[in-house]
Amino acid sequence: MAFANEIMTSSSRVLLRNSFKQSQSPFLVSPVLVRLRKAVKFPVAALSEDLLRDPSSSSSSSSSSSSTSSSSSVSLSSSTTSVPVPVPMVPPEKPVKFRVRAVVTVRNKIKEGFKETLVKHFDALTDNIGQNIVLELISTEIDPKTKAAKKSNEAVLKDWSKKINVKAERVNYIAEYMIDSNFGEPGAITVSNKHQQEFFLECITIEGFATGPVHFPCNSWVQARKDHPGKRIFFSNKPYLPGDTPAGLRFLREKELRNLRGDGKGVRNLSDRIYDFDTYNDLGNPDRAPEFARPTIGGSEQYPYPRRCRTGRLPSDTDMFAESRLEKPNPMYVPRDERFEESKQNTFSVKRLKAVLHNLIPGLKASISADNQDFNDFSDVDGLYSKGLLIQLGLQDDVLKKLPLPNVVSKIQESSQGLLKYDTPKIISKDKFAWLRDDEFARQAIAGVNPIGIERLQVFPPVSKLDPQIYGPQESALKEEHILNQLNGMTVQQAIDENKLFIIDYHDVYLPFLERINALDGRKAYATRTIFFLTPLGTLKPVAIELSLPPAGPSSRSKRVVTPAIDATTNWMWQLAKAHVCANDAGVHQLYNHWLRTHACMEPFILAAHRQMSAMHPIFKLLDPHMRYTLEINALARQSLINADGIIENCFTPGRYAMEISSAFYKNYWRFDMDSLPADLIRRGMAEPDPSQPHGLKLVFEDYPYAADGLMIWSAIENWVRTYVNHYYPHSSLIINDKELQAWYYESINVGHADRSHESWWPTLNNSENLVTVLTTLIWLASAQHAALNFGQYPYGGYVPNRPPLMRRLIPDESDPEYASFIADPQKYFLNALPSLLQASKYMAVVDTLSTHSPDEEYLGERQQPSIWSGDAEIVEAFYEFSAEMRRIEKVIDGRNRDKKLRNRCGAGVLPYELLAPSSEPGVTCRGVPNSVST
Template sequence: MWQAYLPWETPAGLKELRDEELRELQGDGKGLRIPSNRVYDYDVYNDLGDPDQGIEYVRPTLGGQKNPHPRRCRTGRPPTDTDINQESRLNASQSVYVPRDEALEKGKRDAFNLGKLKGILRNIIPSLTVAESDDVFKGFSDLNGLYKERTLHEMKPRDGSREKKIKRSFPKILRKVQDSVEEFFKFDPPQIISRDTSCWLRDDEFSRQALAGINPLSIEILKDFPPKSKLDPSVYGAQESALREEHIEGHLNGMSVQQAMEENKLFILDYHDMYLPFLNQINSLEDRKAYATRTIFFLTPMGTLKPIAIELSLPAVDPNSSPNQVLTPPVDATTHWLWQLGKAHVCSNDSGVHQLVHHWLRTHACMEPLIIAAHRQLSVMHPIYKLLDPHMRYTMKINAMARETLINAGGIIETNFTAGKYCMQISCAAYGNWWRFDKENLPADLIRRGVAVPDQTQAHGLRLLIEDYPYATDGLLIWSAIEDLVQTYVGYYYKDANAVCSDLELQTWYNESINVGHADLRHASWWPKLSTPDDLTSIITTIIWLASAQHAALNFGQYPYGGYVPTRPPLMRQLIPKENDPEYKLFVSDPQGYFLSSLPSWSQTTKYMAVIDIISSHSPDEEYIGVRKDLSTWSGDTEIVEAFYRFSMEIRRIEKEIEKKNSDINLRNRFGAGISPYELLMPSSGPGVTCRGVPNSITV
């Protein structure tokens, strides 16, 4: 690895080499890229569809005025026969191009291949079983049968005497056979049901996951009641909420709605505007049904959230009647199951926004242009490149693999999420209407959502309105540690604003990231300026945060929190029946059966579980935050080496602090009977599905 040099400090003998390598990495923007190339360039996402296979595989291009989206790495593949504006797909034996420096190393490849094998095997038995049924779970016992038991009772013969004989004669062999079968044909029980198999039914767990689950990025303060839509009324109608004070005032501990809002006691998960524009298309798909949901929560004196109302919205058909309905906490058996169905639809909305917006868009997709530009415009000798290098590892390859099998037409995302073929258009809508780089740093995001307020007397310069908010409290510790490191690092190389402004490589990298990589938003006024060391510190801290802690919080809990599908169904297949609907009698006579038939089918469930099991797993070669393998390249820069060591020690201290908080009985969103501690921002981890660990980069 080269020693760090700012452009004007480059030794004379290296200047031409520095410029020559950048020219090689930039390429000429022409021709088909082959695996041996090192060229980084941009393109729109015109490679997700496969129109040559039929109209059902036609998908819009992501990137452009109609569907704004960050850019991807250009491959130069030829167009399809059907549409010259769409890039042709690869066959199964080919790999999508990424520059050769981005390829996965052997340990990572092996981990993926083993995960794929297990995923295939775990779908064999369910697929054979489903062939004799109607692909619907008959009872929760069917669901439970997908998981490893590690006991003999599932394999025992019906004759008890024969069982005893087998146990005496072949106990070790039998256990080895059972373990082998379970290892490859059954799933590990996910963390969410490992301590309390029924916790997913409880309102307190439903609420807790908004603060300490796989999607803690959506909860907001309730600013208006009834909630107001920001959708264009000339397109979508008035969109008046059906929520009224009488729905919630009995759940506010004696407060009025106004008083509860003034005291910051009301919060909301609001997916109305994200989903409503797509509901007519989604609900016209086979076995796909969705609402645009709003859920109101009350902050209790114990510091926990309590759901007090769910609004389920559909597009208006008759201007004189509202299709919206409101559910409130149950009072009898019927309303209990209606409430469970309502929560399932909320979780399905939440699951989609988590995957399509917070996870894919905000980390994977929005990082790729910054990485492409870094390779094109920052020499490997540049100190900012060297700082960012471990935080760019594997991301482009992971994104390329996602285009081939996850977000493509008929891929994993479309198959398993309610929005189906409209999934990526939801991502585009969020990018064009909502995403802002200046709000992607953690403090700014918390303040934007109203769950924190600026307060310079408090640590991190803000005060959380929900004190026991595990994602936020742990995240702020890591954010501050990253910020301190970056501030020291930037200050070492850039003494003043002139140094930042005169660094051509740095300025070109940032300008290209915006104007080419994020071209659809290039004219936005909110892009941070890059004029001072403080500007640079903020930008780099945000990038490292997104690549490390933010992605970890959104990714590595997918199987632990979502591996039991009733907890977070990625899709729903039925709407909630009303009293005059034909399905209502069926619901009343068999509410559990109706609930299960609303969830993903048996085959959908096992395929979804197999995928999230793989992507929730750490590979053995993972490099975690606080660990740098390249410190020797700064051997002459004692101040930098010391800064990295301080950072590493601070990360270790943070880990111990999180451990301590997770055993504090007063922090009920972390600790309690049957509750799994919040460890998604615990910095270190072993390999496998651990529900913890913060890698340096987006590695899966």
């Protein structure tokens, strides 16, 4: 600026000289003044001297400048000469350059392996000789000369080597640019990583433009150029519909989507970022043994199913249609940015260690003894929490010393007080015997871990829809006399008319599979129906349980009805019947309501979103937090939970037929349009449309905790989504003509849900209300619906007698050989019907893991980088209002849990219903609504 001031001073002196002609002064002085006036419009950190020179001057014209000077001298000395001097044309001006800087936030790893540390220090050394991180700004405007987007110079991150030992979680680096004044607004940044290993890029902020900082939320792993030669592309937080994309970003928008789609070929590497579809052809392991082969789920009329993320692994050796297995600890492929972040990995690592220990110890004992360990009395069950498995099974140090796992042994010996004992589940923390009561059994149907299986009974007796030629008479064995004395003086029809009777009906779900299930070793099951009556206190009570088996012949007795106890013998039969209902409910909960509806059915929408919608698309930005970690947790499920000989097959009633049952659910019951909470409640008869009510629905009884709390959250999500959609789509034509949005929805249905794509019930994206419903349903499923079904698994199921995942014995009658042993010791018979100690410990370890919130959990109403995730101020403000509504809902839920009139969530020993309370601390808390399906 000193040079500029000098020029201004000199120019002023020249202007004061009377000897100058009026026509000459603009030629010499005006260009400098014009350039300075233009320069101050930009936030210039410093002006270099060459930027302030007369644009007409150049080395090539120095001689002509001299001659001009000479002639000017002559002209000035000859003041009487009247020859006019022509004013020369001013040549085009060069754009003024100004300095901007990029503040780049990189997230460090919490823990590094030895190899990673070596490579990190090697990168620090080579960073100084050009092997560095290079960034380039891309303008939203097109360069008229090149017909391509305007680009800045390439700039490197400074001081990478100096900050190599910084221990902070986040480290900021600087890159600087000299930008032309006509550059326009930066809309994208490319990043090239010349280091040897990846780094996590959290965000970039560009400072120095007159319009203010420009934010680039990245949250992505940037791979080394040696592994992925192309440059990474990141867009600013300003959302654009496809038709509104600035000219300078159109090519990059399409290019990035092509990169994410891939070509559908080859084996995926763990560092890839490719999203593609495949069937569930990787659950079996025929190479291990024929009994571990499983049918491909998805892609056939017999076994329809949603699609999962393609990995491209080679076929197995023995079955060319089955993908080869990848066993633990080798990770299954998911796109790199879908992997758990480090704090989430650490949480799962601790839980996996606990699972190994709990699995290892009983497994050792089982291998020592000929038979599987059973619970002999209830003190054995209690010992899992008070003493731990090590003491429970009497394993001594000499046994541990024989293990070929020194690290595990060390953990056992060092952590025996913590890792070898299970936490006491909440269901027995206040009332050890609550699970035995009928009212608690019924309460869990509306406020437990699976509150969406119950329906209002509208036809009595219930009628099956199965083929009577195969499965016997469609009529139920339930009769009016079975329940009449439980209805407070009402007839059955009166109770139905007054919405007093309810049912959990698993008859048609299980009966087609029972013959095969009951042929499995250690599995015994019924197809169950359970009838409930709504008491004047607003609570439910079970009044009858129907137990059905496949008919062995025309005269065989395949159905029986068990009613509440009248003496000691019927009491134990009633407890066994309730346990069978719970085991069936556990299977339906896990295979249908939890896994299929919130995990598997969400995956196609997530894959299609990344493939078809740009990161700058406003709908992608809306859905982004609700897709976090889902692909990773689903891949882990395929590896350990739903695979052949996995946890589900080992610990749940259906055994090896579990995924076939899940496929049958998808084929016969699943409907996306029924997955919205209002539609689901109406379908099950648990609510009726009522425009006068706050949520447009009236529950058939008020104290239905899941529905009452859920409707508040549903309405809050719907209002937020409606505000968002109306902001970007004021007219329906914008929705119809949005090619990315329509491509996402089309691919989600016709590729991701190809086996059900022909259904007429799919909503059409042709107006804002349909779009709002689709988006609200997806967010509801990923957040509140999943939370209600997942985070109560250990608090309720961790005490196995309360909610056994399988049963090993049927209920004997007087003609059965087992009847005598049942009468002699009904408690032992009951405990022996439950899962074995080995099965129970496996199951408890898994649901303990799945019920855990990680420290980096992001809850409904929260977002990473809340102030910069969107560049639209109105939308950010609307999101803050949504967040405030979540906090208000939490206070309402807390108040309801203290309301003594609401007996299904408040009372002596009664667990408060907190599964839909939005916030939570880390750990197993039985509350909290994360944004996404992350466990």
